[in-house]
Amino acid sequence: MELRRKEGESVSGFLYRFNKKMQQGGVLREAKKRRFKSRPASRLKRKLSALHRNQKNREREVAKKLVII
DSSP states (O other): OHHHHHHHTHHHHHHHHHHHHHHHHHHHHHHHHHHSOOOOOOHHHHHHHHHHHHHHHHHHHHHHHOOOO
């Protein structure tokens, strides 16, 4: 991605335009995603984690309905 400063454009205006292009292009998001490489979790571990997460969400919803929280 290449941007050039327009004639008469201020530095702050250019930075604003540059940051907007980076966000729209997904460059920053991709860089943050690739910053740390994690080992792939096993299929069973992912499944157990998802089950645990769903159970906690259900408990939270029940508590909310009972006005405990």
